[in-house]
Amino acid sequence: MTDLTSLGVKEIRDGVRAGSFTAREVAESFNTAVADAAALNTFIVTTPDHALAAADKVDAARAAGETLGAMAGVPIGMKDLFATNRVQTTAASHILEGFTPRYESTVSQKLWDAGAGMLGKLNLDQFAMGSSNETSYFGNVTSPWKKAGSNAAMSPGGSSGGSSSAVAARIAPAATGTDTGGSIRQPAAFTGICGIKPTYGRCSRWGVVAFASSLDQAGPMARSVEDCAIMLGAMAGFDPKDATSLQMDVPDWEAALNSDLRGKKVGIPREYRMEGTDQAILDSWEQGKAWLKDAGAEIVDVSLPHTKYALPAYYIVAPAEASSNLARYDGVRYGLRDLPDGVGLQDMYAATRAAGFGDEVKRRILIGTYVLSAGFYDAYYTQAQKIRALVARDFALAFEQCDVILAPTTPTASFPLGSMNEDPLTMYLNDVFAVPASLAGLPAMSVPATINANGLPLGLQLVGRPFDEQGVLNAGLAIQQRANFTAKPEKWW
C-alpha cells in the first residue's frame, strides 16, 4: 500500500471518494507523521482527535452515499492565527498563550464544512511578524531541508513557517497560511511547495488574528497547483461578517485549470532585477520565462516603476495598522495579565505587554505608533498611502500589456536559522518581491522552480489581475508541468 502521507489533497480526496482507502486511515497516517516530527517544531498544539473525528464523519457520509465535500478526508494543518473553537489560539505569542476561543474563524469553518480535519495548530512568526519563523514564543520552526554539506537548521521562511515546513516534510498534505507581505509565498518558495495569496477580500478575515487589516489575506499552501486550487475554493467566499470581504461568486478554479497559455502575455517587470539577488534566482527566472513561452505565452517587458518604494511603504502601513490592531491585547479581558502588587491600570498594561509581546512585535508596534503620531503622520503614513496607490497603479498599467506577471518570489534561497538576526532590515528585504502585490491587493502565487547548487528550493512568483486567481493558477500549472520539481527533503527528524 502507498504511504498515505506522500499523497496530496487531490489524491487523498479522490482516493477517499473511490474507496481506495478510508479517511480514517489517512488521518491516522498523518497523525503518526506529525507525532514523529516534533523535531521540526511545526505545531504549537496537535489535535489528532479533531482529524480523526472529521475523517470518521467523511467515512460515514461516504458509507451513507452522501456527496462528499471538496476537502473530504483531507487532514490539514491550521496556522495558529486562525481562531479555532475550543482549541488554543495563540498567534505564537505569550500574550495569547492559553487563549481558547469559543468561536471558529470563517475560513477554518469552511474547510471543516468541506470535509477537512485538523492535525493541529501550526507554529508561525509571532502575530505573523517575521520572515524566518524565529519570532515565535514557542520556538523556531525548522525547515526539513538541509543545505548541501551542512547540518545547520534552516529557516522554513515566515510567517507561515510551520505551514511550509509541515507540507514540505509530508506531515500534512496542505496547510492554511496567511499573507500580509509575503507570508505565504516566501515560505512556500523556501521549502519547495506552492502557495497562493488570493485577491484581497477573497477569504474572510473574520476570526483571523489581525496583523495589518488592509493587507492580511488567507490562502492555501500545498505541494501542487491543483491542490492549491481545490483548497482555495474551499476557503474563499463572501462573508457578511467581514466588511472588506468580496461580494463575488467563487469560481471553480480546479475545473478551469488549463496550462495552455496560447494567446496569453506574461509580463517581466524590469525593476525586479535588483542588486543582491542570487544569480541562481535570476537564472531560474530566465528558465521560468522559457517554460511559459513553451506553454504558448508571449513574453513582454513591463515596468513597475514604484517597486523600490514598495517595501518602505509596506513597513509604514503594516506596522501602523498592527500598532492599533494589537492594542486589544491589554490583559483586561483575556490572555496574559501581569498585575504586580498594588499597581494601577497603566502599570498593568505596561507589565502585561512587556511580558506578552516578543521583540519583533514590540519593534513593529513602536514603528507603527511613531508613524501615526501627531507631527509624523503626514510625513510617513500619508506618504506611504500615496506610494501604495502608485504601486497599485503601476500594476494596473502593466496589466494593460500583459495578463500575468512572472518574477522571483524571493531574492535568496532559505538561510540558516540565526544567520539573519543582526539587522532587521536585511530580514525585511527578503520580502522585497512579495510586498508589491500585497500592497496592490493582487492574487499572487509561488511555485517551486528548481533546486540551487546548495540543494535548496527556489520559487517563482506569478502575480495576476484583481480576481484573476485562475490566470495565476494556470500559469503556475504551466511552470509546474515543466519544472517537474520532484525534489524532497531527506527525512532526518
Add this chain to the structure above:
Amino acid sequence: MSNYRIQGATGEWEVVIGLEVHAQVTSNSKLFSGAATAFGAEPNSQVSLVDAAMPGMLPVPNRECIRQAVRTGMAIEAQINAWSRFDRKNYFYADLPQGYQISQLYHPIVGEGSLLIEADEKAGIPEDKIIGIERIHVEQDAGKLMHDQHPTMSYVDLNRSGVALMEIVSRPDMRSPAEAGAYLRKLRAILRYVGSCDGNMEEGSMRADVNVSVRKAGEKFGTRTETKNVNSVRFVMQAIEHEAMRQVDVLESGGTIVQETRLFDPGTGTTRTMRSKEDAHDYRYFPDPDLLPLVLEEDFLAECRASLPELPDAKRKRYVEVLGLTPYNARELTAEVETFARFETLLAETAKVIGKDEAAVATQVANWSLSVAPGVIKALGDDVDPANATAAAQAGILAMQDKGEISGGQAKEIFEIVLKTGRDPAEIADAEGLKQVSDTGAIEAAVDAIIAANADKVEQYRAGKEALFGFFVGQTMKAMQGKANPGVVNQLLKAKLG
C-alpha cells in the same frame, strides 16, 4: 444679539459657547455588532465578541445607525456626505476593549447645518437666532467602569461598548447660558421628532461637552476650556455660568486660561481640571482598515428624506399660519413630541365630532390642551387615571362646550369625573345635571324677575353706569344656579336693559 454679559472689575465680558452633543442613536443593535442596546440590562449581558474585541473580530456597519445619522443631518438641513469614512481614535483605557474608538475625524457623514433657536424674552433671548452646526459624525460609545463593586479592583461593564453615538458639533455661536439651553432643548426636540435619539439625558442618551471662552466685546476668541459629559440642560447652563465667571476671575487677576479638559460637579455646580493640554492624548487617528469608505446610494438618501416627519419649525409655522394659533401656543405645543402628538390627535377627533375644520376648533383645542386639561389633572393629583383622558372623551366635552350645552366650568367638572371614573362625558352631563340652560324662556323669566327686583340699579345702568352689567349677569346666573348659557344671558340682558 444676546445681552448676557459678565460684569468684571475691568468691565463687561462676553461669553462664547460651543457644544459637542453626544446623542445615542435609537437602534436595536450596536454600531458595528449585532448586540442589543437596551438601557439598564445586567452588566455584560449585551456584549458580542466584537464589542469585547476578541481576537480576529471585525466591525460591520449597522445600516439603521447610519440611516438615523443621515436623517438627523437632513433634519438640520445639513450637507450629507455621500462618501464618508471611519477612523480609529487610539488610546488605552479599560472601558475601551479595542484600544481604539471607531469614529469619523477626517470625513464625517454629515457636514454643515444649522438650527434655529426662538426668541424668548423671559429667558433672555431677545430675538430668533441661527446656531451653526459644523458636523455630525457617528462613533462607538465606550463601556463603563464600576468602582464600587470591590475594595481594591474596578469592574468593567461592556453593555454600552460599541453603542452608536452621533456627535453633533456646534459652531461657537452661543453667547449666553440661555442660548445654550435653548439650543440643547431645540436639538433634543429635533432628535426626538426624527426618532434618531430618545433624548433621555438622565439615562445618558444625550450628553454635552461644553466649550467656553470669554472675551471683551470686539476682541478675538479667548482660549477655551472643554467641560466633559454634562448631562442635563440645567447643568450645562450652570457649567457655562461657573466656567465663564472662573475664566473672568483668572484673567482679571492677571492669569491666563489654559486649554484643558474639565469636569462638572453637579453637587456644587462648579467645574474642575480633569487634564491639561500637556497630558492630552495623541490619538493617532487613521482610517480604519477593517472598514471600506461608507458610500450612500441615491435611493438610500431618498428613503431617508421621505421618512422625515414634519419638523418643529415647520410645525410651529403651520400651527400659526394654518391653524391660527398664537405664536406662544404654537411654540408650547410643538416643544415636545408627546405634546404635539396628543394635541393633533385631539384636534382631529374634536374636528370630527363637531363637524368643523381643524382650523375652526384649533384655538379651543389648544387652550384646552395647554391650560384647561393640565390644570384639572394637576389639581386632582394622584386621583387621576391618565388612561381615562382619551381623545374621544375630551373631544366629547369640547363638542358639548362648542354647542353651548355646557359651560367652561362644567367642562372642567365633567373632565374631573372622566379622569376619576372613565365614564362617558355626555352621560355625566345628563346624570350629574352638568348642563347649562340655553332655553330662552327660562332665562328670560329669570332676567325679568331680576330687573323687576332691582329697579334702582336698572336706572343707574341706563344712566351710564355700565359696570353694573356684570352685576345683572351675576344675579341671573345665580338665579339659574350657574347653569345658564352665559351667551344667552348676555344677549337677553343687553336687549332688556336697553
